[in-house]
Amino acid sequence: LDLSLQKGGLIKGDKIIGTLRNLVGETLIENLPIPFTAVAADIQAEKEVWLNNGPLFDAIRASISLPLFFTPFNHNGVLLVDGGVLNPVPIAPTFNDRTDLKIAVNLGGAVADVKQVESKAEPANERPFLHQKVAGFIDSLRDGSVAALGLDWGMYDVANQSFDAMQSTIARQKLAVYPPDIIIEIPRNACGTLEFDRADEMIELGRATALQHISN
Structure with missing residues (x-):
């Protein structure tokens, strides 16, 4: 993670995208073997932006720009943030393609009891310094409680529940x-917004849930 000194967000995201570029290599969306559209949101014009051509990682960077956490992405002079702000389940772009089956994954499914596996995250003292600082900041927002509701919610929890x-x-x-x-409905309480260390667990949950739906 690369901490941002700007006012637009905590993380710049350059290192994340740089790592992906090193793994996959730079490519254009139109050269991919299957059609791909990343959905971002133009926060000034208040509209969705479909990115289906041009540099792949520019589109990905724009579409992961979660407000407050990642700085907005400047795409040809337009400030873009995570497309989920306006459209959490962007199905419409698929209607431009010839498909045999349209499968949507809704990460905002009903709250349910989700069995959690043991986290593979590194111990706190082994995490990079910046990771610890960001985690500490998020934890500090949890310290307060909403006593009137009898819930141990801090500012972050209230904002997160409202956003959900x-x-x-x-x-x-x-x-x-x-x-x-x-x-395919994934319970919205299956994973927290910033629990990136649970990626393997969430991938397995998605795989198992998808197989269950398709087999039915």
């Missing part, structure tokens, strides 16, 4: 307008 509620409502509306053939 908004996203879940938008997702249901989008799914109603653009119904896919199969909807």
